[in-house]
Amino acid sequence: MKNGKLRQLFLSTLFLSTFTFGGGYVIVTLLKKKFVDELHWIDEEEMLDLVAIAQSSPGAIAVNGAIVIGYKLAGFAGIICSVLGAVIPPFVILTLVSLCYQAFRDSFAVQALLSGMKSGVGAVIISVVYDMGSSVVKTKDPVRIGIMLLAFGANYFLHINVIYIILWVIGFGIFRTLLFHRNRREAA
Numbered sequence: 001m002k003n004g005k006l007r008q009l010f011l012s013t014l015f016l017s018t019f020t021f022g023g024g025y026v027i028v029t030l031l032k033k034k035f036v037d038e039l040h041w042i043d044e045e046e047m048l049d050l051v052a053i054a055q056s057s058p059g060a061i062a063v064n065g066a067i068v069i070g071y072k073l074a075g076f077a078g079i080i081c082s083v084l085g086a087v088i089p090p091f092v093i094l095t096l097v098s099l100c101y102q103a104f105r106d107s108f109a110v111q112a113l114l115s116g117m118k119s120g121v122g123a124v125i126i127s128v129v130y131d132m133g134s135s136v137v138k139t140k141d142p143v144r145i146g147i148m149l150l151a152f153g154a155n156y157f158l159h160i161n162v163i164y165i166i167l168w169v170i171g172f173g174i175f176r177t178l179l180f181h182r183n184r185r186e187a188a
Contacts, residue, residue, distance in 0.1 A: 013085030029128040
């Protein structure tokens with residue numbers, strides 16, 4: 001059973017990585033669709049947590065996402081399978097593109113294709129924001145909703161670097177968790 005899950009994990013991340021264009025934020029919605037909606041291996045709340053971990057870790061979101069999902073589903077072997085699946089396609093594609101760089105750079109058709117793909121990538125990113133934002137709103141937790149709105153406002157309107165926002169939210173999360181556990185101990 002575990003080998004079947006590892007095979008499916010590898011093939012899923014390989015497929016997603018092969019046919020995803022536009023970077024890590026695009027792959028987030030596809031990871032959710034595959035592992036939450038289709039395979040039901042992870043629930044939506046866990047997916048939000050895993051995406052938050054992947055986004056706040058250094059490195060590419062697609063690889064970080066593969067790491068946390070692989071670990072959650074199958075431990076260290078899951079990490080190896082999912083990372084290989086996520087890394088092989090870009091490696092092969094970039095190798096081929098680098099061999100033909102001059103032809104691609106000067107090709108009107110390739111340039112037009114890339115320009116058209118920008119709209120598609122924008123639509124997928126909007127879909128990710130909507131899916132993740134609606135999941136937070138569904139919790140009806142005013143603190144989570146407030147954090148989401150404050151983080152958006154701080155980045156969009158005040159142009160505060162996302163790193164500072166992530167660090168602030170991590171600190172707030174640690175404080176809130178410690179306070180929750182202290183109150184629980186006092187109540188017991």
